[in-house]
Amino acid sequence: MGFLKIPIIIEENRKIIHVDMDAFFASVEERAHPQYKNKCLIVAPDPRKNHHHGVVTTANYNARKYGAHSAMPAQQAIELIPRDKLVIAPPNFELYRKTSDYIHNIFGEVTDNYQSVALDEAYLDVTENKLNESNTLKIANYIQQRIIRETQLTCSVGISYNKFLAKMASDYRKPFGRTIILGEYAEDFLRPIPIEKFNGIGKAMQQKLHDMDIYTGGDLQELDQDVFINTFGKMGYIMFKRVHGIDDSPVNSHRVRKSIGRERTYNQNLVLKEQIEKELNFLADLVSKDLKKQRQHGKTVVLKLRNSDFDTVTKRMTFQDYVQDKDEIYRIAKEIYDKLDISDQKIRLLGITLTNLDPLSYEEVSLNLFKTEDN
Numbered sequence: 001m002g003f004l005k006i007p008i009i010i011e012e013n014r015k016i017i018h019v020d021m022d023a024f025f026a027s028v029e030e031r032a033h034p035q036y037k038n039k040c041l042i043v044a045p046d047p048r049k050n051h052h053h054g055v056v057t058t059a060n061y062n063a064r065k066y067g068a069h070s071a072m073p074a075q076q077a078i079e080l081i082p083r084d085k086l087v088i089a090p091p092n093f094e095l096y097r098k099t100s101d102y103i104h105n106i107f108g109e110v111t112d113n114y115q116s117v118a119l120d121e122a123y124l125d126v127t128e129n130k131l132n133e134s135n136t137l138k139i140a141n142y143i144q145q146r147i148i149r150e151t152q153l154t155c156s157v158g159i160s161y162n163k164f165l166a167k168m169a170s171d172y173r174k175p176f177g178r179t180i181i182l183g184e185y186a187e188d189f190l191r192p193i194p195i196e197k198f199n200g201i202g203k204a205m206q207q208k209l210h211d212m213d214i215y216t217g218g219d220l221q222e223l224d225q226d227v228f229i230n231t232f233g234k235m236g237y238i239m240f241k242r243v244h245g246i247d248d249s250p251v252n253s254h255r256v257r258k259s260i261g262r263e264r265t266y267n268q269n270l271v272l273k274e275q276i277e278k279e280l281n282f283l284a285d286l287v288s289k290d291l292k293k294q295r296q297h298g299k300t301v302v303l304k305l306r307n308s309d310f311d312t313v314t315k316r317m318t319f320q321d322y323v324q325d326k327d328e329i330y331r332i333a334k335e336i337y338d339k340l341d342i343s344d345q346k347i348r349l350l351g352i353t354l355t356n357l358d359p360l361s362y363e364e365v366s367l368n369l370f371k372t373e374d375n
């Protein structure tokens with residue numbers, strides 16, 4: 001494989017803070033309903049009212065003591081918790097988004113160079129910052145204090161010289177934790193940490209590593225670069241660097257997705273109408289799933305085609321109402337295709353993209369939570 005061997009040189013000239021709100025949805029609910037504070041709170045659609053469906057978005061720390069956690073089926077979570085302690089709150093995404101926006105405005109007062117990765121999580125590059133403060137610990141402290149004072153919510157912060165370590169640090173001590181990883185201690189810090197906690201090691205990689213008798217950061221650090229690359233390809237190379245404390249990825253500020261789309265190139269040109277319809281259906285399904293995952297819907301559907309002469313056409317249709325449903329996206333893409341009147345042409349590329357995107361409102365989102373459960 002075409003990877004160069006890299007000497008381990010640690011660049012420590014950046015100052016990165018990872019902010020992670022503590023049990024965010026649950027904490028926002030506790031703020032709105034203080035009587036929940038001493039209870040075991042599950043933020044989820046109530047499974048008792050939804051044919052046992054629904055997934056836990058967040059559990060508060062009391063509920064976590066009984067083993068409840070996010071992404072768990074809500075039915076399973078409520079069975080773990082004594083009845084007299086249990087509270088189930090349906091998610092109120094509109095409120096979480098509003099609270100998140102407020103917190104992001106605080107980040108914006110510290111630096112324009114921040115990257116939001118979820119409603120409750122962001123990276124800040126404070127190498128240069130608006131506070132003109134060179135002490136990163138003081139900046140992290142300032143952020144924590146402002147958030148708690150102005151929103152009554154706590155967050156945990158991780159401080160380091162790259163994004164990977166900053167995230168590992170914020171996860172190290174929760175809630176209301178503050179952890180710094182300096183370059184000279186990065187490898188020591190990672191050594192005892194179980195691989196499940198490494199950002200970037202998914203379920204499949206975990207399994208494979210366990211099969212190789214690898215359980216901790218220390219085990220990973222003893223692996224050769226070639227083993228990482230031969231076993232896991234490009235991601236292996238990234239992980240090899242990470243376990244040695246190296247991560248050059250930049251903080252991507254204000255990365256707003258303006259469109260969501262999928263396209264495919266075909267080794268064999270598509271000739272038959274049925275083939276094209278089948279592929280459009282497939283692409284519509286992928287795009288619809290991406291939209292749902294990112295809680296977005298759009299008003300414009302763009303169809304892209306390339307024929308066997310490499311001529312490319314894109315045509316769009318815009319609607320009054322938002323589109324997210326797979327069948328609807330397919331129907332529109334098909335309509336655009338039919339209007340182009342090119343059924344005599346051989347097709348080598350097809351793509352469907354949704355633009356004019358907006359986040360879903362609360363009602364639409366909770367509806368989708370039930371739907372995902374059925375899939």
Ligand SMILES: [Mg+2]
Nearest residue numbers: 020021023120
């Ligand atoms: Mg969080």
